[in-house]
Amino acid sequence: MRLFVALYGVISYLLFFAVFVYFIGFVGEFYVPKTLSSGEAPGVGFALTVNIGLMLLWGVQHSLMAREGFKIAIEKWVPHHIERSTYVLVSTIAMALMMYFWQPIEGIIWNVESAAYQMIIGTFFALAWIICFAATFLTDHFDLFGLRQTWLHFVKKSYTDVTFTESLFYRSIRHPMMLGLLMAFWAVPTMTVGHLLFSVGMSIYTMIGMHFEERAMIKTLGKPYELYCKRTKKIIPKIY
Template structure:
């Protein structure tokens, strides 16, 4: 069983490493000229396929597991957390340009002769007034809300570590991109738990 945990953790580590490396400026400088407007979409497809592979490995390793014997109050609480996580996720996504996030907008504008920017602008509205990473917060809620066996538990642990480490690298990039404006936002707004209250800041433009 320990070997299964190590293999699954390694699979998650490979996903985090590849995903992070491809998001770095050096990787973009090398790959983007080759992919052009298709870079963001290709990046998302590769990340999605890699994550599916990680889950398949997990399903194979932990096949036939028996669910934990959870008290009813815990199962109900997790169900509420899971459902609320999806509500937060879907609501927070409304604040993004989903076409640009997916890479579809860049491809469409490429064929219209328009040079599209890959970077998503900073968001200080909606949930972003309370926490810097509402999508990651929703991810935590979904991951831990569905824990009912060893596979779910390992997925929640590895997924949470990926989100925490990934947010660190993402914020380093945002500080390089937006400078003091993002540094000020970071100092005033919590990362995942909205314990400071609402903050109003003007959104900068690229």
């Protein structure tokens, strides 16, 4: 049973990693067959309904499963050592569904034709994902994606909470992962109406998510995190 738990954690992580790499191409609109703007555009009303529904599905799943009350409610069927891996797996499925069923919407908001500016935007896009990925290791990458929990169960060790440290990005901003995502959502040379809908919707969710994440962190860490919030900004050093 312990081996099964360990394999479950690894499989959930590998599936997430594969889908997330595809997601980068999906958002950046390169190297993958299905992107935000690819395919034949249906009617605007249909596309809006489907796309907003997909983002709501992803957002509700992402937020609901992260709530402490939900974790307690499912603890009988999903014990702590596989809870995070299960969250990662279900989130991965939700992300894959959003990409698969996403409907393109015609119309160009902006189109950068200059090769030099395209390179600048591409560099900004790459930097966004580097920040996002690096930030996961500044906390605990393997705990965040459930591998640490399943490994500790496998080797019969008790789980201990990850200690929060103010390292690198976290010295000046509280949400470097979210910053990376927000940068990536908007750093595209060609912004279609469909891509704009995605960028706006996901940006709104990201901003809301930061609020609830901070509430949870204050509840968990108490006064030290409150003081940390007072001396740092959310996503832009010294500004916001």
